[in-house]
Amino acid sequence: QSVLTQPPSASGTPGQRVTISCSGSSSNIGSNYVYWYQQLPGTAPKLLIYKNNQRPSGVPDRFSGSKSGTSASLAISGLRSEDEADYYCATWDDILSGVFGGGTKLTVL
Amino acid sequence: QLQLQESGPGLVKPSETLSLTCTVSGGSISRNSYYWGWIRQPPGKGLEWIGNIYYSGSTYYNPSLKSRVTISVDTSKNQFSLKVNSVTAADTAVYFCVGGATQIWLDNWGQGTLVTVSS
Numbered sequence: 001q002s003v004l005t006q007p008p009s010a011s012g013t014p015g016q017r018v019t020i021s022c023s024g025s026s027s028n029i030g031s032n033y034v035y036w037y038q039q040l041p042g043t044a045p046k047l048l049i050y051k052n053n054q055r056p057s058g059v060p061d062r063f064s065g066s067k068s069g070t071s072a073s074l075a076i077s078g079l080r081s082e083d084e085a086d087y088y089c090a091t092w093d094d095i096l097s098g099v100f101g102g103g104t105k106l107t108v109l
Numbered sequence: 110q111l112q113l114q115e116s117g118p119g120l121v122k123p124s125e126t127l128s129l130t131c132t133v134s135g136g137s138i139s140r141n142s143y144y145w146g147w148i149r150q151p152p153g154k155g156l157e158w159i160g161n162i163y164y165s166g167s168t169y170y171n172p173s174l175k176s177r178v179t180i181s182v183d184t185s186k187n188q189f190s191l192k193v194n195s196v197t198a199a200d201t202a203v204y205f206c207v208g209g210a211t212q213i214w215l216d217n218w219g220q221g222t223l224v225t226v227s228s
Binding site for chain 2: 002033035037039043044045046047050051056088090091092096097098099100101102103
């Protein structure tokens with residue numbers, strides 16, 4: 001059972017906007033930055049969002065992150081078939097150290 | 110651009126020690142203000158943070174693994190390593206070596222290596 005709670009699955013059709021939530025507590029999301037990772041099938045995870053809402057160079061602006069209190073969200077607009085992947089939120093927990101969410105499998109219908 | 114590559118045995122017997130090495134190319138492992146570490150992913154499951162070592166040598170471990178895990182750096186070989194003692198089947202996973210600006214801001218990943226614990 002993960003310290004950060006994500007929905008196990010999400011789906012959308014091409015062109016739609018999809019959001020993935022990540023719920024934590026005051027000792028993790030509430031007091032630290034949130035990061036998001038995208039893991040395409042059979043590959044290593046890739047950094048998608050850092051410091052809550054910053055995109056590394058090369059990440060399309062269709063991906064955006066936000067944080068409020070002890071929760072965070074990843075939004076994907078203009079959904080494309082190549083966005084089909086597992087998405088993980090992550091943060092530092094002042095008690096437990098580095099923590100990941102359980103992951104959300106995004107299906108593009 | 111940094112490249113990370115894991116290496117080590119793909120099969121380890123229960124109660125023995127799992128040892129993996131990550132070779133860093135495209136940059137120095139002694140770079141300032143950088144963390145090196147390990148993440149694992151059991152088959153079909155999510156990611157688990159194992160721990161990091163800072164360029165200064167400070168280490169940070171997942172409390173649930175701390176008693177069994179050691180991460181160290183060999184600057185002469187531009188490598189860092191992971192040791193997990195007393196392994197069980199629950200340690201079977203793909204192990205990724207990682208690097209980043211903080212313990213959880215990880216912008217460089219190895220391709221991962223599967224380690225199976227079985228007799």
